[in-house]
Amino acid sequence: MKKTKLVGIIILGLAFLIGLIFFVIGYFKPKVAGIFIETDPPANVFIDGEEVGRTPYEVNRSPGELVIKLIPDSFQAPLTPYETKVNLIAGVQTVIRRVFADSEEGSAGEIISFERIAKEETSLTVVSIPDSAQLEIDGRDKAFTPHKTSSILPGGHTLVLSSEGFQERIIEVKTHQGYKLTAIVKLAKSQGQEVIETLSVTPTPSDIGKEMVEILETSTGFLRVRREPSTLGEEIGRVEPGEKYPLIQTDEKTGWFEIEYEEGKEGWISNQYARKIEGGSKLTPTPSKKVTQTPSPKVTPSPN
Template sequence: MIKKIKLIFTILISVFLTIIIVFFLIGYFFPPKAGLLVVSNPKADVFIDGVKVGETPYDAALKPKEVLIKIAPLDPRLTSYETRVRLVAKVKTVLQRDLAESDEKSSGILVSFEKVVGKNPVISVISDPDKAQVKLDDQVRGFTPLELGSIDSGEHKLSLSLFDFMTKEVNIRTYPGYKLTAFFKLAPVPPQEQTVQKSLNFKVQIVKVGKDGLNVREKPDLSSSEVGQVKEDEEYSVLEETENKEWYRIGKEDVSLGWIPSQYTKKIEGN
Protein backbone atom coordinates (compact mmCIF):
# COMPACT_ATOMS: atom_id res chain seq x y z
CA MET A 1 0.00 0.00 0.00
CA ILE A 2 2.79 2.41 0.95
CA LYS A 3 4.62 1.55 -2.28
CA LYS A 4 1.51 2.32 -4.31
CA ILE A 5 1.13 5.73 -2.58
CA LYS A 6 4.79 6.51 -3.23
CA LEU A 7 4.37 5.50 -6.88
CA ILE A 8 1.29 7.69 -7.32
CA PHE A 9 3.05 10.59 -5.60
CA THR A 10 6.09 10.15 -7.86
CA ILE A 11 3.88 10.10 -10.96
CA LEU A 12 2.03 13.26 -9.88
CA ILE A 13 5.30 15.09 -9.27
CA SER A 14 6.59 13.96 -12.67
CA VAL A 15 3.42 15.18 -14.40
CA PHE A 16 3.58 18.49 -12.54
CA LEU A 17 7.24 19.04 -13.51
CA THR A 18 6.48 18.06 -17.10
CA ILE A 19 3.69 20.66 -17.29
CA ILE A 20 6.00 23.34 -15.90
CA ILE A 21 8.72 22.46 -18.42
CA VAL A 22 6.22 22.48 -21.31
CA PHE A 23 4.90 25.92 -20.35
CA PHE A 24 8.47 27.21 -19.97
CA LEU A 25 9.44 25.93 -23.40
CA ILE A 26 6.28 27.40 -24.97
CA GLY A 27 7.04 30.77 -23.39
CA TYR A 28 10.69 30.59 -24.47
CA PHE A 29 10.18 29.52 -28.06
CA PHE A 30 6.79 31.19 -28.60
CA PRO A 31 6.83 34.42 -26.52
CA PRO A 32 3.66 36.57 -26.35
CA LYS A 33 3.24 38.88 -29.31
CA ALA A 34 2.60 42.63 -29.36
CA GLY A 35 -0.31 44.02 -31.34
CA LEU A 36 0.07 46.90 -33.80
CA LEU A 37 -2.68 48.72 -35.70
CA VAL A 38 -1.76 51.44 -38.21
CA VAL A 39 -4.58 53.42 -39.82
CA SER A 40 -4.36 56.39 -42.17
CA ASN A 41 -6.50 58.66 -44.28
CA PRO A 42 -5.95 58.40 -47.20
CA LYS A 43 -4.43 54.95 -47.79
CA ALA A 44 -0.66 54.70 -47.35
CA ASP A 45 2.23 52.25 -47.36
CA VAL A 46 3.51 51.07 -43.97
CA PHE A 47 7.22 50.60 -43.29
CA ILE A 48 8.72 49.05 -40.14
CA ASP A 49 12.45 49.58 -39.62
CA GLY A 50 12.80 50.56 -43.27
CA VAL A 51 10.99 47.50 -44.68
CA LYS A 52 7.59 47.77 -46.36
CA VAL A 53 5.16 45.45 -44.54
CA GLY A 54 1.87 46.41 -46.15
CA GLU A 55 -0.71 49.15 -46.55
CA THR A 56 -3.10 50.83 -44.15
CA PRO A 57 -5.09 49.60 -42.41
CA TYR A 58 -2.25 47.41 -41.14
CA ASP A 59 -3.05 45.05 -38.25
CA ALA A 60 -0.39 42.59 -37.08
CA ALA A 61 1.05 40.64 -34.16
CA LEU A 62 4.78 41.35 -33.84
CA LYS A 63 7.76 40.68 -31.61
CA PRO A 64 7.79 43.07 -28.60
CA LYS A 65 10.54 45.66 -29.21
CA GLU A 66 11.13 49.27 -30.24
CA VAL A 67 10.47 49.89 -33.94
CA LEU A 68 10.55 52.78 -36.41
CA ILE A 69 7.21 53.10 -38.18
CA LYS A 70 6.77 55.15 -41.34
CA ILE A 71 3.46 55.97 -43.02
CA ALA A 72 4.11 56.90 -46.65
CA PRO A 73 1.08 58.22 -48.57
CA LEU A 74 0.42 56.87 -52.05
CA ASP A 75 -0.33 60.45 -53.14
CA PRO A 76 3.08 62.15 -53.59
CA ARG A 77 1.55 65.55 -52.74
CA LEU A 78 1.03 64.48 -49.13
CA THR A 79 3.64 64.44 -46.36
CA SER A 80 4.94 61.17 -44.89
CA TYR A 81 5.03 60.56 -41.16
CA GLU A 82 7.36 58.45 -39.05
CA THR A 83 7.83 57.79 -35.35
CA ARG A 84 9.51 55.36 -32.95
CA VAL A 85 7.19 53.10 -30.97
CA ARG A 86 7.87 50.50 -28.26
CA LEU A 87 5.67 47.47 -28.86
CA VAL A 88 4.60 45.76 -25.63
CA ALA A 89 3.62 42.10 -25.30
CA LYS A 90 -0.09 41.28 -24.93
CA VAL A 91 -1.31 44.83 -25.69
CA LYS A 92 -2.11 46.63 -28.94
CA THR A 93 -0.39 49.86 -29.95
CA VAL A 94 -2.52 52.09 -32.21
CA LEU A 95 -1.19 54.67 -34.66
CA GLN A 96 -3.69 56.76 -36.60
CA ARG A 97 -2.78 59.54 -39.02
CA ASP A 98 -4.73 61.95 -41.22
CA LEU A 99 -2.21 62.90 -43.88
CA ALA A 100 -2.05 66.35 -45.49
CA GLU A 101 0.22 68.53 -47.64
CA SER A 102 2.31 69.49 -44.61
CA ASP A 103 2.98 68.24 -41.11
CA GLU A 104 1.25 71.33 -39.69
CA LYS A 105 -2.01 70.45 -41.45
CA SER A 106 -1.75 66.75 -40.58
CA SER A 107 -3.26 65.23 -37.46
CA GLY A 108 -3.08 61.92 -35.68
CA ILE A 109 -3.12 59.83 -32.53
CA LEU A 110 -0.54 57.46 -31.08
CA VAL A 111 -1.63 55.15 -28.26
CA SER A 112 1.26 53.30 -26.58
CA PHE A 113 1.84 51.39 -23.33
CA GLU A 114 4.42 50.85 -20.60
CA LYS A 115 4.51 48.78 -17.40
CA VAL A 116 3.86 50.63 -14.13
CA VAL A 117 3.94 49.77 -10.44
CA GLY A 118 0.54 48.75 -9.13
CA LYS A 119 -2.49 47.16 -10.75
CA ASN A 120 -4.62 50.21 -11.59
CA PRO A 121 -4.40 51.44 -15.20
CA VAL A 122 -3.08 54.97 -15.78
CA ILE A 123 -3.85 57.25 -18.72
CA SER A 124 -1.46 60.02 -19.78
CA VAL A 125 -2.72 62.47 -22.42
CA ILE A 126 -0.38 64.77 -24.35
CA SER A 127 -1.23 67.03 -27.26
CA ASP A 128 0.37 69.31 -29.81
CA PRO A 129 -0.57 72.06 -29.21
CA ASP A 130 -1.23 71.68 -25.48
CA LYS A 131 -4.05 73.10 -23.30
CA ALA A 132 -6.59 71.01 -25.19
CA GLN A 133 -9.72 69.91 -23.32
CA VAL A 134 -9.73 66.20 -22.45
CA LYS A 135 -12.91 64.13 -22.30
CA LEU A 136 -12.92 60.53 -21.10
CA ASP A 137 -16.18 58.69 -21.77
CA ASP A 138 -17.81 62.07 -22.56
CA GLN A 139 -16.81 63.53 -19.16
CA VAL A 140 -14.48 66.54 -19.05
CA ARG A 141 -11.37 65.56 -17.06
CA GLY A 142 -9.05 68.53 -17.57
CA PHE A 143 -6.57 69.97 -20.05
CA THR A 144 -3.38 68.64 -21.61
CA PRO A 145 -0.86 67.62 -20.49
CA LEU A 146 -2.91 65.45 -18.14
CA GLU A 147 -2.43 62.20 -16.21
CA LEU A 148 -5.40 60.21 -14.92
CA GLY A 149 -5.08 57.48 -12.29
CA SER A 150 -7.49 54.93 -10.85
CA ILE A 151 -9.04 54.24 -14.24
CA ASP A 152 -11.13 51.10 -14.72
CA SER A 153 -9.69 48.44 -17.00
CA GLY A 154 -11.52 48.00 -20.29
CA GLU A 155 -12.94 50.05 -23.15
CA HIS A 156 -13.05 53.87 -23.03
CA LYS A 157 -13.58 56.78 -25.40
CA LEU A 158 -10.95 59.53 -25.32
CA SER A 159 -11.40 62.85 -27.13
CA LEU A 160 -9.57 66.19 -27.35
CA SER A 161 -10.80 69.58 -28.46
CA LEU A 162 -9.21 72.99 -28.79
CA PHE A 163 -10.60 76.17 -30.32
CA ASP A 164 -9.53 76.65 -33.95
CA PHE A 165 -8.39 72.98 -34.13
CA MET A 166 -10.18 69.86 -35.32
CA THR A 167 -11.56 67.65 -32.54
CA LYS A 168 -9.99 64.17 -32.36
CA GLU A 169 -11.27 61.07 -30.60
CA VAL A 170 -10.21 57.46 -30.26
CA ASN A 171 -11.52 54.29 -28.63
CA ILE A 172 -8.95 52.86 -26.22
CA ARG A 173 -8.53 49.80 -23.98
CA THR A 174 -6.76 50.06 -20.64
CA TYR A 175 -4.98 47.14 -18.97
CA PRO A 176 -4.17 46.43 -15.29
CA GLY A 177 -0.58 47.35 -14.48
CA TYR A 178 -0.04 49.44 -17.63
CA LYS A 179 0.18 53.15 -18.33
CA LEU A 180 -1.51 54.17 -21.57
CA THR A 181 -0.01 57.25 -23.19
CA ALA A 182 -2.12 58.96 -25.85
CA PHE A 183 -0.38 61.58 -27.95
CA PHE A 184 -2.70 63.75 -30.06
CA LYS A 185 -1.45 65.87 -32.96
CA LEU A 186 -4.22 68.36 -33.67
CA ALA A 187 -4.73 70.01 -37.05
CA PRO A 188 -6.03 73.58 -37.42
CA VAL A 189 -9.57 74.06 -38.63
CA PRO A 190 -9.62 75.29 -42.26
CA PRO A 191 -10.35 79.06 -42.32
CA GLN A 192 -13.75 78.64 -43.97
CA GLU A 193 -14.85 76.36 -41.11
CA GLN A 194 -13.87 78.71 -38.28
CA THR A 195 -17.35 80.07 -37.76
CA VAL A 196 -19.61 80.93 -34.87
CA GLN A 197 -23.37 80.79 -34.65
CA LYS A 198 -24.90 84.20 -34.09
CA SER A 199 -28.28 85.63 -33.10
CA LEU A 200 -28.62 83.28 -30.14
CA ASN A 201 -31.40 83.95 -27.70
CA PHE A 202 -31.03 82.05 -24.44
CA LYS A 203 -29.58 82.56 -20.99
CA VAL A 204 -27.28 80.47 -18.85
CA GLN A 205 -26.37 80.22 -15.21
CA ILE A 206 -22.75 79.86 -14.06
CA VAL A 207 -22.19 76.52 -12.28
CA LYS A 208 -19.36 74.31 -10.94
CA VAL A 209 -16.86 77.16 -10.45
CA GLY A 210 -16.94 77.44 -6.65
CA LYS A 211 -15.83 80.49 -4.70
CA ASP A 212 -12.93 81.22 -7.06
CA GLY A 213 -15.22 82.11 -9.95
CA LEU A 214 -14.47 81.66 -13.67
CA ASN A 215 -12.20 83.75 -15.88
CA VAL A 216 -13.75 85.43 -18.92
CA ARG A 217 -11.45 85.52 -21.94
CA GLU A 218 -11.05 87.79 -24.94
CA LYS A 219 -11.22 84.86 -27.37
CA PRO A 220 -12.57 81.28 -27.08
CA ASP A 221 -9.17 79.90 -26.12
CA LEU A 222 -7.64 79.08 -22.72
CA SER A 223 -4.45 80.89 -23.73
CA SER A 224 -6.34 84.09 -24.59
CA SER A 225 -6.16 87.17 -22.36
CA GLU A 226 -8.43 87.39 -19.30
CA VAL A 227 -10.92 90.26 -19.55
CA GLY A 228 -13.04 89.64 -16.48
CA GLN A 229 -14.55 87.08 -14.14
CA VAL A 230 -17.98 85.62 -13.40
CA LYS A 231 -19.26 84.05 -10.19
CA GLU A 232 -21.25 80.96 -9.25
CA ASP A 233 -25.04 81.23 -9.92
CA GLU A 234 -24.77 84.47 -11.93
CA GLU A 235 -26.93 84.62 -15.08
CA TYR A 236 -25.93 85.88 -18.53
CA SER A 237 -27.21 86.00 -22.10
CA VAL A 238 -25.39 83.92 -24.68
CA LEU A 239 -24.56 86.14 -27.66
CA GLU A 240 -22.51 83.65 -29.69
CA GLU A 241 -21.21 80.10 -29.47
CA THR A 242 -18.42 78.27 -31.25
CA GLU A 243 -19.38 75.69 -33.83
CA ASN A 244 -18.55 72.83 -31.45
CA LYS A 245 -20.62 74.57 -28.71
CA GLU A 246 -17.72 74.38 -26.24
CA TRP A 247 -17.43 78.17 -25.77
CA TYR A 248 -20.05 80.87 -25.19
CA ARG A 249 -19.66 84.61 -25.68
CA ILE A 250 -21.74 85.99 -22.84
CA GLY A 251 -23.10 89.41 -22.05
CA LYS A 252 -25.86 91.46 -20.47
CA GLU A 253 -28.30 93.53 -22.49
CA ASP A 254 -26.31 92.75 -25.64
CA VAL A 255 -23.11 94.13 -24.09
CA SER A 256 -20.40 91.51 -24.56
CA LEU A 257 -18.29 90.49 -21.59
CA GLY A 258 -16.18 87.83 -23.36
CA TRP A 259 -15.88 84.08 -23.78
CA ILE A 260 -16.26 81.26 -21.21
CA PRO A 261 -16.20 77.43 -21.53
CA SER A 262 -19.77 76.19 -21.90
CA GLN A 263 -19.09 73.26 -19.55
CA TYR A 264 -19.40 75.70 -16.60
CA THR A 265 -22.91 76.79 -17.54
CA LYS A 266 -26.45 75.51 -17.25
CA LYS A 267 -29.15 76.62 -19.65
CA ILE A 268 -32.01 78.42 -17.93
CA GLU A 269 -35.28 76.78 -18.86
CA GLY A 270 -37.87 78.96 -20.57
CA ASN A 271 -35.28 80.92 -22.55
Protein backbone atom coordinates in the same frame (compact mmCIF):
# COMPACT_ATOMS: atom_id res chain seq x y z
CA MET B 1 0.28 -4.03 -4.46
CA LYS B 2 3.88 -2.94 -4.90
CA LYS B 3 3.41 -3.04 -8.66
CA THR B 4 0.40 -0.73 -8.42
CA LYS B 5 2.35 1.76 -6.29
CA LEU B 6 5.22 1.67 -8.74
CA VAL B 7 2.92 2.40 -11.67
CA GLY B 8 1.37 5.30 -9.72
CA ILE B 9 4.78 6.75 -8.93
CA ILE B 10 5.82 6.48 -12.58
CA ILE B 11 2.63 8.24 -13.75
CA LEU B 12 3.08 11.04 -11.20
CA GLY B 13 6.71 11.38 -12.20
CA LEU B 14 5.83 11.63 -15.90
CA ALA B 15 3.12 14.20 -15.16
CA PHE B 16 5.58 16.28 -13.13
CA LEU B 17 8.21 16.01 -15.86
CA ILE B 18 5.76 17.07 -18.59
CA GLY B 19 4.57 20.00 -16.49
CA LEU B 20 8.16 21.04 -15.86
CA ILE B 21 8.93 20.91 -19.58
CA PHE B 22 5.94 23.11 -20.43
CA PHE B 23 6.93 25.55 -17.67
CA VAL B 24 10.51 25.81 -18.94
CA ILE B 25 9.33 26.28 -22.54
CA GLY B 26 6.88 29.00 -21.50
CA TYR B 27 9.45 30.73 -19.29
CA PHE B 28 12.16 30.89 -21.90
CA LYS B 29 9.86 31.46 -24.87
CA PRO B 30 10.59 34.93 -26.31
CA LYS B 31 7.85 37.41 -25.43
CA VAL B 32 6.36 39.42 -28.28
CA ALA B 33 4.71 42.80 -28.65
CA GLY B 34 1.92 43.80 -31.01
CA ILE B 35 1.49 46.73 -33.36
CA PHE B 36 -1.59 47.76 -35.34
CA ILE B 37 -1.53 50.55 -37.96
CA GLU B 38 -4.59 52.04 -39.65
CA THR B 39 -4.56 54.98 -42.06
CA ASP B 40 -6.82 57.03 -44.31
CA PRO B 41 -6.11 56.70 -47.20
CA PRO B 42 -4.19 53.36 -47.23
CA ALA B 43 -0.42 53.61 -47.02
CA ASN B 44 2.72 51.54 -47.46
CA VAL B 45 4.33 50.59 -44.14
CA PHE B 46 8.09 50.74 -43.57
CA ILE B 47 9.67 49.46 -40.34
CA ASP B 48 13.31 50.39 -39.77
CA GLY B 49 13.61 51.27 -43.45
CA GLU B 50 12.17 47.98 -44.75
CA GLU B 51 8.80 47.82 -46.52
CA VAL B 52 6.67 45.28 -44.69
CA GLY B 53 3.14 45.74 -46.05
CA ARG B 54 0.15 48.05 -46.39
CA THR B 55 -2.42 49.40 -43.99
CA PRO B 56 -4.39 48.16 -42.23
CA TYR B 57 -1.30 46.38 -40.89
CA GLU B 58 -1.07 44.18 -37.79
CA VAL B 59 1.85 42.06 -36.62
CA ASN B 60 3.63 40.71 -33.54
CA ARG B 61 7.31 41.57 -33.17
CA SER B 62 10.07 41.48 -30.60
CA PRO B 63 9.84 44.25 -27.99
CA GLY B 64 11.98 47.33 -28.56
CA GLU B 65 12.17 50.64 -30.40
CA LEU B 66 11.07 50.82 -34.03
CA VAL B 67 11.05 53.55 -36.65
CA ILE B 68 7.71 53.53 -38.47
CA LYS B 69 7.26 55.33 -41.78
CA LEU B 70 3.93 55.54 -43.61
CA ILE B 71 3.74 56.65 -47.25
CA PRO B 72 0.12 57.26 -48.29
CA ASP B 73 -1.47 56.54 -51.65
CA SER B 74 -1.74 59.83 -53.50
CA PHE B 75 -3.71 59.89 -56.76
CA GLN B 76 -4.51 63.61 -56.83
CA ALA B 77 -2.85 66.18 -54.56
CA PRO B 78 0.34 64.86 -52.93
CA LEU B 79 -0.11 63.82 -49.29
CA THR B 80 2.50 64.23 -46.56
CA PRO B 81 4.16 60.98 -45.35
CA TYR B 82 4.41 60.25 -41.63
CA GLU B 83 7.36 58.96 -39.61
CA THR B 84 7.59 58.24 -35.89
CA LYS B 85 9.43 56.14 -33.31
CA VAL B 86 7.57 53.74 -31.05
CA ASN B 87 8.75 51.53 -28.23
CA LEU B 88 6.97 48.16 -28.30
CA ILE B 89 6.31 46.63 -24.88
CA ALA B 90 6.11 42.86 -24.41
CA GLY B 91 2.59 41.54 -24.06
CA VAL B 92 0.74 44.67 -25.20
CA GLN B 93 -0.32 46.19 -28.51
CA THR B 94 0.56 49.67 -29.74
CA VAL B 95 -1.95 51.34 -32.08
CA ILE B 96 -1.03 53.96 -34.68
CA ARG B 97 -3.77 55.75 -36.58
CA ARG B 98 -3.18 58.47 -39.16
CA VAL B 99 -5.40 60.64 -41.35
CA PHE B 100 -3.20 62.12 -44.08
CA ALA B 101 -3.44 65.60 -45.60
CA ASP B 102 -1.36 67.69 -47.98
CA SER B 103 0.58 69.12 -45.03
CA GLU B 104 1.72 68.04 -41.60
CA GLU B 105 -0.47 70.73 -40.02
CA GLY B 106 -3.56 69.37 -41.75
CA SER B 107 -2.89 65.75 -40.76
CA ALA B 108 -4.36 64.08 -37.68
CA GLY B 109 -4.05 60.84 -35.76
CA GLU B 110 -3.05 59.17 -32.54
CA ILE B 111 -0.61 56.71 -31.03
CA ILE B 112 -2.10 54.60 -28.24
CA SER B 113 0.02 52.31 -26.12
CA PHE B 114 -0.13 50.40 -22.85
CA GLU B 115 2.36 49.98 -20.05
CA ARG B 116 2.16 47.59 -17.11
CA ILE B 117 1.72 49.17 -13.68
CA ALA B 118 0.57 47.89 -10.28
CA LYS B 119 -2.11 45.21 -10.66
CA GLU B 120 -4.73 47.13 -8.68
CA GLU B 121 -4.25 50.41 -10.58
CA THR B 122 -5.77 51.79 -13.80
CA SER B 123 -4.20 54.88 -15.35
CA LEU B 124 -4.78 57.18 -18.34
CA THR B 125 -2.38 59.75 -19.81
CA VAL B 126 -3.36 62.04 -22.71
CA VAL B 127 -0.84 64.20 -24.58
CA SER B 128 -1.83 66.41 -27.51
CA ILE B 129 -0.33 68.29 -30.43
CA PRO B 130 -0.85 71.21 -30.02
CA ASP B 131 -0.33 71.38 -26.27
CA SER B 132 -2.97 72.70 -23.86
CA ALA B 133 -5.91 71.29 -25.81
CA GLN B 134 -9.21 70.93 -23.98
CA LEU B 135 -9.90 67.32 -23.03
CA GLU B 136 -13.30 65.90 -22.19
CA ILE B 137 -13.58 62.37 -20.79
CA ASP B 138 -16.93 60.59 -21.12
CA GLY B 139 -18.72 63.91 -21.56
CA ARG B 140 -18.13 64.90 -17.93
CA ASP B 141 -14.54 65.33 -16.77
CA LYS B 142 -12.81 68.32 -18.37
CA ALA B 143 -9.12 69.17 -18.26
CA PHE B 144 -6.28 70.49 -20.39
CA THR B 145 -3.52 68.41 -21.92
CA PRO B 146 -1.14 67.00 -20.95
CA HIS B 147 -3.41 65.19 -18.49
CA LYS B 148 -2.80 62.16 -16.28
CA THR B 149 -5.29 60.46 -14.02
CA SER B 150 -5.46 57.29 -11.96
CA SER B 151 -9.06 58.02 -10.96
CA ILE B 152 -10.53 56.15 -13.90
CA LEU B 153 -12.33 52.83 -14.00
CA PRO B 154 -11.37 49.94 -16.30
CA GLY B 155 -13.52 49.80 -19.43
CA GLY B 156 -14.48 51.86 -22.45
CA HIS B 157 -14.07 55.65 -22.43
CA THR B 158 -14.67 58.45 -24.94
CA LEU B 159 -12.01 61.14 -25.27
CA VAL B 160 -12.87 64.42 -27.02
CA LEU B 161 -9.99 66.81 -27.75
CA SER B 162 -10.45 70.31 -29.10
CA SER B 163 -8.43 73.47 -29.54
CA GLU B 164 -9.22 76.79 -31.20
CA GLY B 165 -8.24 76.68 -34.87
CA PHE B 166 -8.07 72.87 -34.93
CA GLN B 167 -10.55 70.15 -35.78
CA GLU B 168 -12.10 68.31 -32.86
CA ARG B 169 -11.02 64.68 -32.51
CA ILE B 170 -13.01 61.91 -30.83
CA ILE B 171 -11.30 58.70 -29.72
CA GLU B 172 -12.72 55.57 -28.14
CA VAL B 173 -10.29 53.81 -25.79
CA LYS B 174 -10.51 50.93 -23.35
CA THR B 175 -8.55 51.04 -20.11
CA HIS B 176 -7.50 47.89 -18.28
CA GLN B 177 -6.67 47.24 -14.66
CA GLY B 178 -2.92 46.85 -14.20
CA TYR B 179 -2.10 49.00 -17.25
CA LYS B 180 -1.42 52.66 -17.99
CA LEU B 181 -2.95 53.74 -21.29
CA THR B 182 -1.10 56.58 -23.03
CA ALA B 183 -2.74 58.44 -25.92
CA ILE B 184 -0.67 60.89 -27.98
CA VAL B 185 -3.18 62.76 -30.14
CA LYS B 186 -2.40 64.99 -33.14
CA LEU B 187 -5.11 67.51 -34.06
CA ALA B 188 -5.50 68.78 -37.62
CA LYS B 189 -5.63 72.50 -38.31
CA SER B 190 -9.02 73.67 -39.51
CA GLN B 191 -9.13 74.34 -43.24
CA GLY B 192 -12.15 75.41 -45.28
CA GLN B 193 -14.43 75.11 -42.27
CA GLU B 194 -17.53 77.25 -41.80
CA VAL B 195 -16.61 80.29 -39.73
CA ILE B 196 -19.24 81.86 -37.50
CA GLU B 197 -18.80 85.25 -35.82
CA THR B 198 -20.02 85.45 -32.25
CA LEU B 199 -19.67 88.13 -29.59
CA SER B 200 -17.15 87.42 -26.87
CA VAL B 201 -17.95 88.23 -23.25
CA THR B 202 -14.96 90.55 -23.14
CA PRO B 203 -16.64 92.98 -22.83
CA THR B 204 -20.34 93.32 -23.72
CA PRO B 205 -22.52 96.45 -23.76
CA SER B 206 -23.98 95.45 -20.39
CA ASP B 207 -20.47 95.72 -18.94
CA ILE B 208 -20.37 99.50 -19.47
CA GLY B 209 -19.97 101.24 -16.13
CA LYS B 210 -19.13 98.00 -14.32
CA GLU B 211 -15.79 97.35 -12.67
CA MET B 212 -13.68 95.18 -14.96
CA VAL B 213 -10.53 93.10 -14.66
CA GLU B 214 -7.80 93.22 -17.31
CA ILE B 215 -5.49 90.21 -17.74
CA LEU B 216 -1.78 91.09 -17.60
CA GLU B 217 1.15 89.42 -19.37
CA THR B 218 2.20 85.97 -18.12
CA SER B 219 5.18 83.76 -18.88
CA THR B 220 2.88 81.07 -20.30
CA GLY B 221 0.78 83.35 -22.50
CA PHE B 222 -2.41 82.54 -20.56
CA LEU B 223 -3.85 82.69 -17.04
CA ARG B 224 -5.65 79.77 -15.42
CA VAL B 225 -9.20 80.21 -14.14
CA ARG B 226 -9.83 78.13 -11.02
CA ARG B 227 -12.88 76.99 -9.10
CA GLU B 228 -11.50 78.35 -5.78
CA PRO B 229 -9.28 81.40 -5.04
CA SER B 230 -6.12 79.32 -4.69
CA THR B 231 -3.45 77.71 -6.87
CA LEU B 232 -4.72 74.41 -5.46
CA GLY B 233 -8.17 75.03 -6.94
CA GLU B 234 -9.37 72.98 -9.90
CA GLU B 235 -8.60 74.55 -13.29
CA ILE B 236 -11.87 75.24 -15.13
CA GLY B 237 -10.72 77.55 -17.92
CA ARG B 238 -8.06 79.89 -19.29
CA VAL B 239 -7.92 83.57 -20.22
CA GLU B 240 -5.32 85.49 -22.19
CA PRO B 241 -3.36 88.72 -21.59
CA GLY B 242 -5.13 91.88 -22.77
CA GLU B 243 -8.62 90.45 -22.35
CA LYS B 244 -11.10 92.17 -20.01
CA TYR B 245 -13.79 90.52 -17.91
CA PRO B 246 -16.54 91.68 -15.52
CA LEU B 247 -15.43 91.57 -11.86
CA ILE B 248 -17.80 89.65 -9.59
CA GLN B 249 -15.96 90.01 -6.29
CA THR B 250 -12.53 90.09 -4.63
CA ASP B 251 -11.49 87.47 -2.09
CA GLU B 252 -10.55 89.25 1.17
CA LYS B 253 -7.92 86.70 2.21
CA THR B 254 -6.03 86.10 -1.04
CA GLY B 255 -6.93 89.16 -3.10
CA TRP B 256 -7.92 86.91 -6.03
CA PHE B 257 -10.57 88.15 -8.46
CA GLU B 258 -13.75 86.27 -9.31
CA ILE B 259 -14.71 86.99 -12.92
CA GLU B 260 -17.30 85.95 -15.47
CA TYR B 261 -14.92 84.35 -17.98
CA GLU B 262 -17.69 82.98 -20.20
CA GLU B 263 -21.37 83.80 -20.37
CA GLY B 264 -22.92 82.23 -17.29
CA LYS B 265 -19.57 80.82 -16.08
CA GLU B 266 -17.59 82.27 -13.17
CA GLY B 267 -14.17 81.48 -11.75
CA TRP B 268 -11.19 82.84 -9.83
CA ILE B 269 -7.93 84.29 -11.20
CA SER B 270 -4.76 85.40 -9.43
CA ASN B 271 -4.52 89.14 -8.75
CA GLN B 272 -0.78 88.87 -9.48
CA TYR B 273 -1.55 88.74 -13.21
CA ALA B 274 -4.65 90.95 -13.38
CA ARG B 275 -5.71 94.48 -12.48
CA LYS B 276 -8.98 96.27 -11.87
CA ILE B 277 -10.19 98.83 -14.39
CA GLU B 278 -13.38 100.86 -14.75
CA GLY B 279 -15.85 99.84 -17.45
CA GLY B 280 -16.72 102.48 -20.05
CA SER B 281 -18.26 103.14 -23.43
CA LYS B 282 -14.90 102.61 -25.14
CA LEU B 283 -15.20 98.94 -24.29
CA THR B 284 -17.00 97.36 -27.22
CA PRO B 285 -17.74 93.75 -28.13
CA THR B 286 -15.10 92.07 -30.26
CA PRO B 287 -16.19 89.35 -32.70
CA SER B 288 -14.35 86.08 -32.15
CA LYS B 289 -14.23 83.27 -34.66
CA LYS B 290 -15.34 79.77 -33.83
CA VAL B 291 -14.82 76.87 -36.18
CA THR B 292 -17.44 74.19 -36.55
CA GLN B 293 -15.77 70.86 -35.88
CA THR B 294 -16.13 67.50 -37.55
CA PRO B 295 -15.60 64.46 -35.29
CA SER B 296 -12.97 62.05 -36.54
CA PRO B 297 -13.30 58.27 -36.89
CA LYS B 298 -12.91 56.20 -33.74
CA VAL B 299 -10.38 53.52 -32.84
CA THR B 300 -10.48 51.14 -29.88
CA PRO B 301 -7.10 49.67 -28.88
CA SER B 302 -6.62 46.95 -26.28
CA PRO B 303 -3.71 44.97 -24.84
CA ASN B 304 -2.85 41.62 -26.42
